[in-house]
Amino acid sequence: MVKCLECGTDLNIPEEPMIGEIINCPSCGIDYEVKKIKEDGSLEIDNLEVISEDFGE
Ligand SMILES: [Zn+2]
Numbered sequence: 001m002v003k004c005l006e007c008g009t010d011l012n013i014p015e016e017p018m019i020g021e022i023i024n025c026p027s028c029g030i031d032y033e034v035k036k037i038k039e040d041g042s043l044e045i046d047n048l049e050v051i052s053e054d055f056g057e
Helices: none
Strands: 022-024 031-037 043-047
Antiparallel strands (some): 022 031
């Protein structure tokens, strides 16, 4: 099970995930990309979107 890194919601992982696949968090809408599929079947995901941060503008 992979949880959203932002809100902790369980993400809908396809039965046969592929590297590069985009997974969308149903709760906060953040898109994640599958970076790596580990030997135990768990996924390593990376946030595709830069969270809006205050850069001091
Ligand atoms: Zn989320």
